[in-house]
Amino acid sequence: MANKLNQVLKLGILIFAATVIMAGSLPGHSARAADIPTTDFSFEQDLNGWMPVTDKDNGNDQDDRGSGFQVSSDSSTDGTHSVKMTDTKNSRAYGLESGKLSAAAGTTYIAYADVKSLSGESELHLRYYSDAGSLLDEAVAVAPVTGAWSPVQASMEAPAGTAYAAVLLYSDKINTGTAYWDRVRFTSSFTDLGVQVGGAAPLGSTFGNGANQDKIYSVVTGNANDLPVMQVIDADTESVATSVTLPADGARPTGVWATATATDGTVYLGAYTNGRMYKYVPGAAALTDLGQAIPGESYVYDLAAGRDGKVYGGTYNHAGFFQYDPASGFSQIGGMPVYAPPGRNISYTRALAYDAVHDVSYLAVGANASLVRYDHATGQMSDILPAAYSNITLAGAVEYEGDRVFVSIGGYIVVLRVDVQPDGSVKTTEEAAITGTTPRVSPARNGGVYLIQSGKLARYDIASATVTPIEETVPGRVQRFGWVTLEDQGDFPGETLVALCSTNNETYLMKYNPQNGAFRMARVEGSPRIPGAINSIGAGPDGSIYTSAYLTGGLGRYIPFAGDANDGQPEYVFAPINQIDKIESFNGKLYLGVYPGGQLYEYDPSQAWSPGTNPKLLIGTSGYDQDRPKAIAYGDNRVFMGTTGKTGALPGALSVYDYATGTTTVHKNIVTDQSIISLAYLDGTLYGGTTIRGGLESVPSQTEAKLFAYDPVAGVKTAEYSLPPTPSGKKLTAITELIPVDGKLWGFAEGYLFVFDPATAEFEYMEEKFADVTYPGGTYRDADLVSVAKDPENLYGTIGNKYLFKLNKASKEVTVLQSAGGADMLAADKDGNLYYRKDDTSLWRYSF
Structure with a gap:
């Protein structure tokens, strides 16, 4: 019966779609159409929306002699069709005009098209009209006769009185010729393309208790523009019962890692990057801002329920530890950092658990990992982390269940028994190290806890220290486990194990009933999308x-x-991918x-998104203490990646994947104690730029960034260069961009532009261009430079999350194109339009 029920319930499991097409409005953003589409822009719908324009030669000659317009499948650049325009008479003009497009006076617009001009002059017109339909002005671009497809564009500022614009494909009155036209586009010079990524994935999560034992409280993270939202999930209906936005008063929160439900049923949230605590009384319409847990701390990283309605919490930037008592408010416990062994870098109290029986807290601190047992009665602290794990930077989660400490660290869940000796000392026994796990374990029931191992549910028996797999796949990441007595006691009798999961950028529930094996995965309906x-x-x-x-x-x-x-x-949005x-x-x-x-990862956009296959993993460097990929380049049938070290570690690495052999080589610490954040391949040599910044919370040991050269065939670093001295003698700490330009390397180091000549191994130019862009301690990323074929005289770039600029290659003169609202990152499409981030969440396009 149990197996049959399990099979029936599995039929209700939602198959996880790899490609997610998002729907519905997101908080803080009204619907708008950024792109201004040209009807039937690629002529796949005959000539729908296009109007023929002809000059009948004052009515004297009505014979077109084969001139005209024809949708053709002979050649195209988008879809399967284009329009063929034939003009056989040098006394008559022919054209096709698009429908009217909304336009505003004072705004510069650009019209684009692909044209294959076989003979004669093919003209692209950008026309401006008044509200009454009068032609006010127009810009004209003439395409060269090449016999091959090429882009053509016309641009102009819309004159006073403009209400509409139109695109005209044209052969003038004295011309004869033949051309194919395709892919007609229209845009303004600056366009906000809006939100590109996002979702409804939960972070901090906690289960209710008492009358609210079937409720789950979880926060969907925010951003610089949108506040985080707490969702109250009904485990029975698998839907959001209510949503509550975190308050913006005081310092705005960005998101929430830390959550706990106190013994009195009150829900507490600990936020970042404002370091504040929020209280929610189930059923209330709003959250209460309790203020900063510890003044000056920016993250509350974890919370745990204590006795009598109290909660305990840990913070970052200085590894604080605190108590919140509803009767008396906040009180800091110990110093900052709460635990400070000599020679250790401690800035995180990243995770914690509370043992109510013994009045003891367990604190995962780091970046140099320790697991601290704190006795609230005596104030005694002991590091109980086994020595084998002391070289790992930080634990991800700590839970106290079944009289055991479960600490997630380095891809393991380590199970510890802690005994207090007669002399008051503490003895720690490692009972198990469970591999291939995600951080969380469930509350203990019947002598065991549940966890996720290798993507499947499993049970750990505390007495025997053994793991029993349960053949049920749980995609994504479990944020919290809980036990719930569901209303459906027929299919889910007694208590059911429920997990809140972050899966495919969505909120999911897992349900597993140990009595009959019933299992279910379901997407939570109504989760807020941010x-x-x-x-x-x-x-x-x-x-x-x-x-x-x-x-x-x-x-x-x-x-x-x-x-x-x-x-x-x-x-x-394609998911899942981190x-x-x-x-x-x-x-x-x-x-x-x-x-x-x-x-x-390598992804082939021409094939279906299929995690594990497409994209496929080429390189993994966690085993080399690497964490953040900041640079990628390709050359000599190899792909190269530059990374930063993991939290607390200084050395970065250059990794090389060789397609000929299918092997990876990782050069850790290729530049002493520096991260690799820019790469460029030029004429058989790979060049890399570094930053003195290592992994998070590491302290730089070096004082200046380096440029290095690497031979891909020999697999060795061949040279290392210091940047030229600055006029002030300041040493530059980060080379954030490298790009090959006309056989030389151009790059940025903080606000300085430099040009390096590989032939002479010398810097032939270096000058400060942005005095307000500086990073004394190094940085992970900053400047981006791109070149576009339609403008060979200039480069384009962003820097400092402040400026979009043009850089003349001959004079090195910089022209700022955009600064209001900032500009960060940069990429160019095949037409030479530039895309960058502005206002945190929006993709913008600059067209010229």
Whole structure:
């Protein structure tokens, strides 16, 4: 019966779609159409929306002599059709004009088209009309006769009185010739393309108790524009019962890692980056802001319920530990850091658990990992982490269940028994180290806890220290386990194990009943969707612009000039994939540098998204203490990745994947105690730029960034260069960009532009261009430079999350194009339009 029921329930499991097309408005963003579409822009619908324009030669000659317009499948650049325009008479003009497009006076617009001009002059006109339909002015561009497809564009500021614009494909009165036209586009010079990535994935999560034991309280993270939202999930209905936005008064919160339900049923949230605590009384309409837990701390990283309605919490930036008592408020416990062994770098109290029987807290601190047992009665502290794990930077979670401490660290869940000896000393016994796990374990029941191992549910028996697999797949990451007495006692009798999961950028529930084996995965209906802060931008080989989001990850896809009617939501998001820190494309593939673990994936956009297969993992560097991929380059049938060290570790690495052999080589510490954050391949040599910044919470040991050269065939570093001295003698700490330009390397180091000549191994130019861009302690990323074929005299760039600029290659003169609202990251589409991040969550396009 149990097996049959299990099979029936499995039929209700939602199959996890790899491609998620987001729908519905997101908080804080109204629907708008950023792209201005030209009807039937690629002539796949005959000539729908296009109007013929002809000059009948004053009525004297009515014979067209074969002139005219014909939708053709002979040749095209988009879809399967184009329009063929034939003009055989030098006394008559022929044209096709688009429908009227909304336009505003004072705004510069650009019209684009692909043209294959076989003979004569083929003209592209951008026309401006008044509200009454009068032609006010127009710009004209003439395409060269090449016999091959080439882009043509016309641009002009809309004159006073403009209400509409139109695009005209034209052969003038004295011309004869033949041309094919395709892919007609229209845009303003600056366009907000809106949200690209985001979702409804939960972070901090806690289960209710008492009358609310069937409720789960979870927070969907926010960004610089959108506040986090707490969702109250009904485990019975698998839907959101209510949503409550965190208050914006005081310092705005960005998100929530820390949650706990006190013994009195009150729910507490600990936020970042304002370090504040919030209280929620179930059934209330709003949260109460309790203020900063410890003044000056920016993160409350974890919370645990104590006795009598109290909660305990841990903080970052100085590894604080505190108590919140509803009767008396906050009180700091110990110093900051709460635990400070000599020679250890401690800035996080990252996770904690509370043992109510013995009045003891267990604190995971780091970045140099320790697990501290804190006795609240005596104030005694002991580091109980076994020595084998002391070289790991930080534990991810700590839980106290079944008289055992479960600490998630280095890909293990380590199970510890802690005994207090007669003399008051503490003895720790490691009973198990469970591999291939995600951090959380369930509350103990019947002598065991449940966890996720290798993507499947499993049970750990405390007495025998053994793991029993349960053949049920749980995709994504469990944020919290709980035991719930569900209303459906027929299918889920007694208590059911419920897990809140972050899966495919969505909120999911897992249900497993130990009595009958019933199992279910279900997407939670009604979860709030919040835009993701754009973390990387790259141009794909398919012409799309790809993005990823801070924390939530996912891969967003924007198809230029094909945006839908609502840019307040993503159009296409591919998931699951973790946070992507770098995106590049080579040889028809998209390369994705993924955090954590310093991973490099290869994705083929021409094939279906299929996690594990497409994208496929090429390089993983967590075993080399690497974490954040910040640079990718390609050359000599090899792909290269530059990374930063993990939390607390200084050395970065250069990793090389060789397609000929299918092998990976990792050069850790290729530049002493520095991270690799920029790469460029030029004439058989790979060049890399470094930063003195190591992993998070590491303290730099070096004082200046380096440029290095690497021989891919020999597999060795061949040279290392210091930058020229600055006029003030200041040493520059980060080379954030390298790009080959006309046989030389151009780059930025903080606000300085430099040009390096590989032939002479000398810096032939270096000058400060942005005095307000400086990073005394190094940085992970900053400047981006791109070149576009239509403007060979200039480079384009962003820097400091402040400026979009043009850089003249001959004079080295910089022209700032955009600064209001900032500009960060940069990629170019095949037409030379530039894409960058502005206002944290929005993708913007600059066209010229």
